Amino acid sequence: MTATQTLKARAADDWHAATTHDFTTALASGALEPEKMAGYLQQDYLFVEGFVRLLAAAVAEAPTLGDAVPGARFLGLICGPENTYFLRALAALDVPQAGSAAPETRAFQELMDASRRSGRYELMLAVLVVAEWTYLDWATPFAPRAEALPFWFGEWITLHSGEGFAGVVAHLRGQLDAAWETLDAPARDEVAEVFTRAVALERAFFDAAWAGFPVTR
Ligand SMILES: Cc1ncc(CO)c(N)n1
16 A cells, blocks of 8 residues: 555545535535535635645645646646635625634644644645545545536536546645655654544534534625
């Protein structure tokens, strides 16, 4: 097994819960209440702010230009089509951007900030790999039905499935698998800890979204 396969297997319970969640099942069926989607997108837009900074830091730490380019392209996608999706979807659901971060969002912001400020590429990658790979896993089975859904559901699935997005995940995993080979045992333990924590936070974020984040009006 590769390092990222082993890390995923060690977090199997939370991984499975996060990637087969009632929230995403309802989203992909089109039956998710607009209020729940609005609360989720408000909080996730705050998540994305920290994610952009983290991804930018990882691009800066990549060992070569070849290692940096796929992440930089992905940064462009998030700040382009994905950012526009958020603004269009929030407008369509008739809500503004969130006033403040919910506890589950804040926990994620703190993990992203800590891994970014560590300056350590492998800790940044641990969070990035979890965030993108869990989304690829839940969204991929729903890709065939995305077109038939209202855009605020369908485009969220499309943004996290398909060949291009699978390539992003493969790239990030490849970076972490390569970095892993250079790490001593204590550093590997730190990566595993961040990876496991990130999977738990993905699950908690969907649990909170399914219960219903408070919506800013
Ligand atoms: C909480 C969360 N995790 C991962 C992603 C994928 O970028 C996202 N948009 N939100």
